[in-house]
Amino acid sequence: MSLIRKTAAELGALVASREVTAVEVAQAHLDRIAEVDGQVNAFLHVDAESALAQARAVDERLAGGETLGPLAGVPVAHKDVFTTTGMPTTAGSKILEGWRPPYDATVTRRLREAGLVILGKTNLDEFAMGSSTENSAYGPTRNPWDLDRIPGGSSGGSSAAVSAYEAPLSTGTDTGGSIRQPAAVTGIVGMKPTYGGSSRYGLIAFASSLDTPGPFARNVLDAALLHEAFSGHDPLDSTSIDAPVPPVVEAARQADVAGMRVGVVKEFGGEGYQPGVLARFQEAVDLLESLGAKVVEVSCPTFSYALPAYYLIAPSECSSNLARFDAMRYGLRVGDDGTRSAEEVMALTRAAGFGPEVKRRIMLGTYALSSGYYDAYYGQAQKVRTLIMRDFEAAFQQVDVLVSPTTPTTAFPIGERADDPMAMYLADLCTIPTNLAGNAAISVPCGLADEDGLPVGLQVMAPVLADDRCYRVGAAVEKAYESRWGGPLLSRAPAL
Amino acid sequence: MSAITRDEVAHLARLSRLALADDELDHFAAQLDQIVGAVARVAEVAADDIPPSSHALPLTNVFRPDDVRPGLSPEGALSGAPAVEDDRFRVPRILGEEE
Numbered sequence: 001m002s003l004i005r006k007t008a009a010e011l012g013a014l015v016a017s018r019e020v021t022a023v024e025v026a027q028a029h030l031d032r033i034a035e036v037d038g039q040v041n042a043f044l045h046v047d048a049e050s051a052l053a054q055a056r057a058v059d060e061r062l063a064g065g066e067t068l069g070p071l072a073g074v075p076v077a078h079k080d081v082f083t084t085t086g087m088p089t090t091a092g093s094k095i096l097e098g099w100r101p102p103y104d105a106t107v108t109r110r111l112r113e114a115g116l117v118i119l120g121k122t123n124l125d126e127f128a129m130g131s132s133t134e135n136s137a138y139g140p141t142r143n144p145w146d147l148d149r150i151p152g153g154s155s156g157g158s159s160a161a162v163s164a165y166e167a168p169l170s171t172g173t174d175t176g177g178s179i180r181q182p183a184a185v186t187g188i189v190g191m192k193p194t195y196g197g198s199s200r201y202g203l204i205a206f207a208s209s210l211d212t213p214g215p216f217a218r219n220v221l222d223a224a225l226l227h228e229a230f231s232g233h234d235p236l237d238s239t240s241i242d243a244p245v246p247p248v249v250e251a252a253r254q255a256d257v258a259g260m261r262v263g264v265v266k267e268f269g270g271e272g273y274q275p276g277v278l279a280r281f282q283e284a285v286d287l288l289e290s291l292g293a294k295v296v297e298v299s300c301p302t303f304s305y306a307l308p309a310y311y312l313i314a315p316s317e318c319s320s321n322l323a324r325f326d327a328m329r330y331g332l333r334v335g336d337d338g339t340r341s342a343e344e345v346m347a348l349t350r351a352a353g354f355g356p357e358v359k360r361r362i363m364l365g366t367y368a369l370s371s372g373y374y375d376a377y378y379g380q381a382q383k384v385r386t387l388i389m390r391d392f393e394a395a396f397q398q399v400d401v402l403v404s405p406t407t408p409t410t411a412f413p414i415g416e417r418a419d420d421p422m423a424m425y426l427a428d429l430c431t432i433p434t435n436l437a438g439n440a441a442i443s444v445p446c447g448l449a450d451e452d453g454l455p456v457g458l459q460v461m462a463p464v465l466a467d468d469r470c471y472r473v474g475a476a477v478e479k480a481y482e483s484r485w486g487g488p489l490l491s492r493a494p495a496l
Numbered sequence: 497m498s499a500i501t502r503d504e505v506a507h508l509a510r511l512s513r514l515a516l517a518d519d520e521l522d523h524f525a526a527q528l529d530q531i532v533g534a535v536a537r538v539a540e541v542a543a544d545d546i547p548p549s550s551h552a553l554p555l556t557n558v559f560r561p562d563d564v565r566p567g568l569s570p571e572g573a574l575s576g577a578p579a580v581e582d583d584r585f586r587v588p589r590i591l592g593e594e595e
Contacts, residue, residue: 081526209551238558309533330576342588347515363508380538382548438552
């Protein structure tokens with residue numbers, strides 16, 4: 001089997017035993033990128049020279065007798081919202097075109113320390129705002145299942161890179177579903193860890209109370225290995241949780257749901273959901289029951305208000321966070337002709353450097369935080385957030401995990417929702433409650449929708465710091481499906 | 497009733513330091529009006545006695561030890577600057593002529 005089809009765990013083992021060199025593994029993936037990325041556009045920046053140098057360093061350390069971690073020498077595609085020294089970091093925006101950060105994000109540093117080989121930076125919706133990657137200033141990424149469809153977003157470059165076999169692993173960030181939704185629509189695994197379980201230091205901020213780095217992989221164990229590699233307490237992030245990383249790798253290996261209590265959230269489903277998605281979801285629930293889980297229906301009444309609350313809270317935080325793009329210290333500067341004031345230059349630069357969705361969200365947030373509207377909008381949304389947390393708390397009194405479809409529909413055609421913000425926002429209907437409450441959730445493939453033959457994701461939600469339960473249930477579902485299907489779902493994707 | 501008028505968008509754009517073109521104002525007014533109409537649904541939730549949550553974690557006043565550690569070098573800090581003069585950020589004028 002060619003190197004690009006192998007799992008990250010297999011590649012790590014091959015490199016560690018020196019049956020294959022990390023350089024060979026990196027080169028195989030660079031070749032694949034050269035072959036298919038013209039069609040997919042998953043990467044904004046590929047640095048072959050640096051990737052090969054990183055791989056060579058791993059090979060040399062192994063040759064010197066060192067024992068390295070399980071992912072040493074395994075390639076990773078890194079979302080272009082994490083700062084990286086020696087590589088550009090754009091956040092998918094013109095305002096940061098060509099910017100080379102002077103420091104590494106904690107996630108970047110930990111990838112390097114684990115010996116992972118960073119192939120390059122992946123495309124995203126500008127500043128991670130969107131569900132399709134169409135909001136990138138550098139053109140849309142395409143879904144490897146159907147190149148006329150979206151790969152999800154905002155981490156669409158990362159989902160496409162892994163599903164197109166350009167990398168076995170990638171990083172993402174999830175603010176309202178930006179890891180789980182792209183994973184679902186490309187037929188791979190994506191995990192949003194507990195908020196504070198992975199560091200935001202060096203992650204270009206969109207909504208600081210929601211942003212969470214997490215892994216993408218083609219199977220649950222690989223996702224757990226990457227999760228473990230870059231997570232854990234970081235003194236440089238004041239909202240980082242000072243607790244050990246939950247035992248995610250052990251849980252992924254355990255892959256057993258016998259005796260677990262699984263709750264089906266009553267409020268997800270019905271109008272706006274594609275029948276093929278609901279059919280695959282129901283099958284997944286039946287599967288869990290057949291594997292020995294005890295399935296019950298659970299009500300979370302406030303979840304219906306999660307989407308409106310999110311589209312007040314996230315834009316409010318965005319309007320504040322993006323104030324730092326002021327054309328003074330880094331990034332684009334427009335109109336500085338010696339006659340204009342700093343404020344005029346700022347306004348001209350931001351108008352030229354930000355795309356429409358970013359402008360919409362900055363203005364929406366500015367509106368929601370304005371005197372006179374604050375209590376009715378932002379203040380009320382924060383109260384709804386409390387109620388959503390309480391709904392989760394009550395549900396987790398009764399069950400160990402909650403399940404739902406990850407997305408209401410499969411991947412939609414590029415262009416279909418591009419200028420219809422409200423339609424676009426609906427893509428995150430099922431993923432947003434978890435962001436508001438800060439708990440953990442994973443998306444794993446659960447089949448293809450009958451209408452369009454496109455992947456459907458099963459979302460498994462667990463309490464704060466019980467990330468291992470997501471992996472345990474995800475791995476059990478994956479194992480059962482792979483034996484039923486005779487291989488991973490992704491093996492049914494058309495060849496590029 | 498329209499919640500967000502064109503004038504309101506112009507005001508928001510000024511507050512947001514966005515020099516929007518005229519056609520953008522019209523386009524955004526219609527879209528923001530639709531979005532605000534949809535998110536206003538949060539008002540339907542009876543939450544008078546519910547405390548607001550700004551955050552998912554109950555964290556306050558997180559400190560790390562006040563250890564001296566290396567920061568960015570002047571070259572690093574200035575490496576992305578649009579304009580530099582004498583190891584400093586060069587910026588457009590901040591005060592008006594008469595100030």
